[in-house]
Structures are given as C-alpha cells and as structure tokens.
Amino acid sequence: MIEIEASRPYALAIHGGAGGPKTDGAAETLASYHAGLRAAHEAGEKVLADGGPALEAVIAAVQALEDDPIFNAGRGAVLSADGRAELDASVMTGDGRAGAVAVSRHARHPVDLARAVMERTPHLLLVDPPQSLLEEWGIEQAGQDWFVTEPRIAQLRRLQKANAHITHGTVGAVARAADGRLAAATSTGGMANKANGRVGDSPIIGAGTWARDGVVAVSCTGVGEAFMAGVVAHDVYARMAYGGLGLAAAAEATVARELRAVEAMGALIAVDADGRIVVAMNSDTMLAAWRDGDEVVTRI
Numbered sequence: 552m553i554e555i556e557a558s559r560p561y562a563l564a565i566h567g568g569a570g571g572p573k574t575d576g577a578a579e580t581l582a583s584y585h586a587g588l589r590a591a592h593e594a595g596e597k598v599l600a601d602g603g604p605a606l607e608a609v610i611a612a613v614q615a616l617e618d619d620p621i622f623n624a625g626r627g628a629v630l631s632a633d634g635r636a637e638l639d640a641s642v643m644t645g646d647g648r649a650g651a652v653a654v655s656r657h658a659r660h661p662v663d664l665a666r667a668v669m670e671r672t673p674h675l676l677l678v679d680p681p682q683s684l685l686e687e688w689g690i691e692q693a694g695q696d697w698f699v700t701e702p703r704i705a706q707l708r709r710l711q712k713a714n715a716h717i718t719h720g721t722v723g724a725v726a727r728a729a730d731g732r733l734a735a736a737t738s739t740g741g742m743a744n745k746a747n748g749r750v751g752d753s754p755i756i757g758a759g760t761w762a763r764d765g766v767v768a769v770s771c772t773g774v775g776e777a778f779m780a781g782v783v784a785h786d787v788y789a790r791m792a793y794g795g796l797g798l799a800a801a802a803e804a805t806v807a808r809e810l811r812a813v814e815a816m817g818a819l820i821a822v823d824a825d826g827r828i829v830v831a832m833n834s835d836t837m838l839a840a841w842r843d844g845d846e847v848v849t850r851i
C-alpha cells in the first residue's frame with residue numbers, strides 16, 4: 552500500500568491497471584508505460600492547477616489514457632471473443648451524480664459517453680448506446696479500426712488457442728479539486744477474450760467507481776467479478792463513512808476482505824477529502840501516477 556500526503560490544494564491520482572507487465576519487461580515497454588502515465592497525470596493536473604473542477608480533471612486524464620494504445624481502454628483495449636472492442640466506462644462526482652456506459656462500441660472516449668449519460672439523461676447506465684444517440688449528443692465517434700490494434704489481435708489469438716481469458720488493465724483517475732470537491736472516472740476494455748456482452752465492474756457505480764464529497768473518491772482495477780461481488784469502491788467509502796476508518800486503513804481492509812480473502816487480483820486508487828492519496832493492491836503490478844511534493848511519481 553502506498554500512501555501520499557497532500558502537498559497542494561488539489562490532488563490527483565491516476566492508474567493504468569493492475570496485473571499488467573512485469574518490471575522485467577522490455578525497457579521500451581516500461582518506458583512507454585511511464586511516459587503514458589506521466590502525460591495523463593499532466594493532462595488532469597493542469598485542469599486542477601488552473602482551478603478547474605475535479606470532474607474535468609479525471610476526464611482529461613482518462614481521455615489521455617484511452618487514446619494511448621498501450622493501456623486497456625479506448626484505442627488498444629483488449630478484445631471480446633469475436634474480436635471486437637466492447638468498452639465500459641463510468642464517472643461519478645462527489646455530489647452523488649453518476650453516469651456509465653457498458654459495451655460501448657462507437658465513442659472514441661467512452662468516458663465522454665459516461666459523462667453524457669450523467670448530464671443528458673435521467674438514467675445512470677446505458678448498454679451499447681446507438682450511434683444516433685452519440686450523434687445527437689455530439690460525442691466524438693471512432694470505428695473498430697481505431698480501437699482494434701495488432702498486438703490485441705495477436706493476444707486474442709494466443710488466448711483463444713489456450714482457451715484462456717485474462718484480466719489486466721483498465722484506466723482510471725480520482726481527483727480532489729481546490730474547492731474540495733471529489734470525482735472519479737474509470738474506463739476499460741475489460742477482460743481479454745471475454746464473452747460478447749460481458750460487463751465488468753468499471754461501469755458499475757459502487758463496484759469500480761465511487762465518489763462522495765467529504766469522504767473519498769475511488770477507481771478500481773482487477774478481476775471485475777470480485778469487485779462487483781464485493782462492491783469494492785463503495786466498501787472503501789463505507790468503512791470510512793460508517794466505520795470511522797481513515798483512508799489507508801479503509802483501503803487496506805477492503806483489499807484484504809474483498810480481494811485477498813477470495814483470491815482475486817486487483818488494486819485501487821483513492822483520494823480523501825484532505826487530498827491524501829492511496830494506491831492499494833493485491834497484485835504484482837499496478838500502473839499508477841501521483842504527485843509527491845515537487846515530483847510526479849509513476850510506478851508499474
């Protein structure tokens with residue numbers, strides 16, 4: 552568990568997923584993960600440094616990660632069994648508003664679509680929204696040729712030969728703005744070689760994403776089924792709000808009870824009302840970035 556005290560009036564942590572590449576991977580690959588995380592953190596932190604809201608910051612960071620093909624979200628996301636990218640995303644603001652999309656196939660940035668569901672509909676979650684809706688809302692579209700990359704096609708072939716599925720990767724961000732408000736966003740391709748139509752935790756409010764002003768904002772990554780069964784993001788909140796635990800103790804207890812105890816791989820990032828950040832994990836790797844004093848730290 553990593554815990555970082557607030558050093559500015561605002562705070563941002565981002566992640567690029569748990570259970571991904573090992574630190575003994577090729578140097579170029581490791582360097583590109585560090586660079587991608589740094590760029591996304593910079594995009595989100597710029598919003599906060601300019602006095603912008605937490606929601607805009609988490610969206611800017613997640614958009615950058617969705618566009619970077621090395622992360623499992625947006626372009627370069629893992630593929631479903633039939634070779635298509637079916638993407639899940641959600642956003643939540645600390646005032647209790649939330650929006651999510653599952654099995655998204657047309658939005659370049661699924662996180663934009665999640666935000667549109669929150670802001671433009673009376674609903675919270677849409678599954679496979681039609682292109683006509685995206686057009687109506689002015690959401691930037693992209694085709695499967697944008698999302699599907701050669702390394703992911705090769706990965707799918709390998710997995711299908713071995714009759715296997717893997718869960719590693721998802722992107723997310725949590726922020727506390729200078730006004731004290733919190734927000735969280737999460738976006739993913741989910742599990743590689745998943746059954747078409749499978750939905751993970753990332754678009755499920757309370758499982759993969761949660762935010763409540765005055766308490767905490769959380770974004771998760773790992774075996775989605777366990778995060779849904781354990782309602783993990785909300786569990787961290789509940790331990791703080793009802794159990795009176797601090798951020799680090801709550802995150803540690805949630806990982807122990809809802810992940811380690813059921814032998815599920817996963818990790819989460821969270822920021823509390825004071826801008827304190829934790830990265831809690833039950834996995835060998837967790838791609839993440841945050842500010843520690845004058846330095847932005849990226850880790851794998």
Ligand code: ASP
Binds near residue numbers: 741
């Ligand atoms: N949690 C995501 C899912 O199950 C995948 C991941 O984070 O690796 O869809």
